[in-house]
Amino acid sequence: MVLHTHRSTATPNHRIPAPGQVAFVGAGPGDAELLTLKALRALQGAEVVIHDRLVSSDVLEVINPAARLIDVGKQGFGLSTAQADINSLIVKHAHAGDRVVRLKGGDCTLFARLDEEIDALGGADLSWTIVPGITAASAAVASIGQSLTCRGRNGSVRFLTGHDTNGFADQDWKAIAHSGEVAAIYMGVKTARLIQGRLLMHGLDPNTPVTIVENASRPHERIIATILSRLPVDLATYCSGGPALTLLGLAPRASSKSLSNTESPKQELA
Known part of the structure; x- marks a missing residue:
């Protein structure tokens, strides 16, 4: 008696990705030693990091080397990435199944337009966590x-x-x-x-x-x-x-x- 089992021929590229994880992380004022342990773990496990202009090079250096870094810097009275574009980037990479860190200088809950980005994730039915930082x-x-x-x-x-x-x-x-x-x-x-x-x-x-x-x-x-x-x-x-x-x-x-x-x-x- 021969048993036949069905084996899917679909490649990983044809699979519908599971929703990714999004963490809003406070990068602190610049000194990488002031990162919290929870922030460091998030950065080292990230696949995509969408970061602000004020995030220091010292902090960027501790990010997972394999992660994709996307600079969405804002500058008062200067050139800036539109907030709608930032929201779309976060949603896009989360929908693709990536572990996303939205990295903000200082504390991500203070003058960082956090609510707008959370609302964008909520509208896309995506979950998120917040890792506060030193302001x-x-x-x-x-x-x-x-x-x-x-x-x-x-x-x-x-x-x-x-x-x-x-x-x-x-x-x-x-x-x-x-x-x-x-x-x-x-x-x-x-x-x-x-x-x-x-x-x-x-x-x-x-x-x-x-x-x-x-x-x-x-x-x-x-x-x-x-x-x-x-x-x-x-x-x-x-x-x-x-x-x-x-x-x-x-x-x-x-x-x-x-x-x-x-x-x-x-x-x-x-």
Whole structure:
């Protein structure tokens, strides 16, 4: 008696791929050693990594060497990849069965248009996970030896963006202009003069300390300690064009130089 078994002649290319996995991963401020273990595992297991312009080369180096890297960089008031195109790329590769990492600088839940990309996956019936990262504000205050909140100084901190999809992002400057307020302003370099004008108009002391941390946590980090009245001038003089975060109401602690990494000296400019 001979038994015959049916064997499919379909090749793997003819199979309908299973839906891929999508992880939104925070790359942190730039230092690869600040990646979380969960982020590192996701990057080393990825097949496709769709990353932002602000993701550092050090972080890109720890990604699975076999992964395909797709740069979808955005730049405030400059050339950018359309958000709709980014959404389509994520959906396309997930539908193809790839393990996709959408890699965002800092923390992917903060000023990163995460909701729009999640909505695109939901509309395509695809699942996702979020791996948070260290945001630039945390790295910046660590570099100047300060904390974002301090008992007796400020019981709250504001996270603001200097511009949005329409240009300058207007905020509640009257509330921010109160003495003792602390704010971390993302993407505030090109709108510094407007921010300064709004705060002075609402009565904030021109001598209020402001610190700009450029390339926070990276080898070429630069700390610019100034005051509100000199903010636009000092930014134009000292900033080199790297990613920068503005800390309103905070100055570097006097002993912050002792916190510097001796292998990667920081520059403090006043």
